[in-house]
Amino acid sequence: YYLIKPKLIDAGIKLGRDGFFDYLRTNDLLVKPKRSYTKTTNSKHWLKKHPNLLKDNQNQPFMPEQVLVADITYVKSGEGTHYLSLVTDAYSRHIMGYHLSEDMRACSVVKALKMVQSNRCYDHTAIHHSDRGLQYCSELYQEALQAYKIVPSMTDGYDCYQNALAERINGILKYEFLLYECNTFNELKVLIKESIHIYNERRPHLSLNMLTPNQVHRNIGYNSQRKSQILAVSDFS
Known part of the structure; x- marks a missing residue:
């Protein structure tokens, strides 16, 4: 509207x-809401889990690339079920990295993180927040975070509300853009690329004062305004 x-x-x-x-x-x-649900998180493993650095409103971002949220969701084509890895900037809602694969191996999921690194605009330290899935806890993924100087943070357990923003982005893509099933994996790959471009560049967000994620991600004036608002709320609390 x-x-x-x-x-x-x-x-x-x-x-x-x-x-x-x-x-x-x-x-x-x-758009008719979909109610189907498939669990993509396997948190029952022996790999090291990292503490939740965002719990109790800690480390709330006041500019882009301070907090990155990641998640994996399933998407389907006529060829079967595939997996979309997303990494989104928590402040601007800008999807900074993504990768569509036919499996959930760490070597596939880490490609979304590599895209984030190539798209970064700022050089300050960032927090990477995810669930405690096997892929995010893997040595490969953790080594990539360390190489990029990004600090890991994870939910306390399987609680989608502790990674609510990432879940919200999944829902927007799947239920506003990926409405129809593609015939092939390659068709779906093209559709996802186009959808993320439209999401980042053209879809306004009420939470961003009706600006697009890309506008907020690159607008320093808006960032300064938001920082003042967040600090004011913190002082009041």
Whole structure:
């Protein structure tokens, strides 16, 4: 509604947000929620788990690339089930790294982290927050974090609310963009690339004052404003 409102005004159409959604609902144009669920986390292993550095609102970011959240979600094509690894900047909601694979091996998942490193705009220390899945605890993934000077943080157990932002990004991609099943893995790969581009560059977020993730990620003025707001809330608390 935010994006098309100027066009409605130019066309002389008086239609508020609620009326707009009523119109979509009447014409069966709303995205229907999906309720299927597949667990992709295996946290029952002997590898080292790292403490939750974001617990109790610790280390809340006030500029981009201070906290990165990661998760793996399943996506399907006509060829079967595939796995999408995502790493998102917690401050700007910008998806900084992703990789689609046909397995959940650490060597596949770490490719999303490598993309993050190549896309970074800032050189300060970052926290990488994830669940306690086998891939994130693996030696390969932890060595990559260490090489990139990124500090690991993990949920206390299998609790999706402790990595809620990553889960939210998964949902936006799957239920707003990846609406139809592709025939092949390669078709799905192209669709995901296009969807993430649109998500980063064109989709405004209410939590970002209706700016896009890319605008916030690169806008220092906005970052300074948000830092002041967060510090003010901290002082009040």
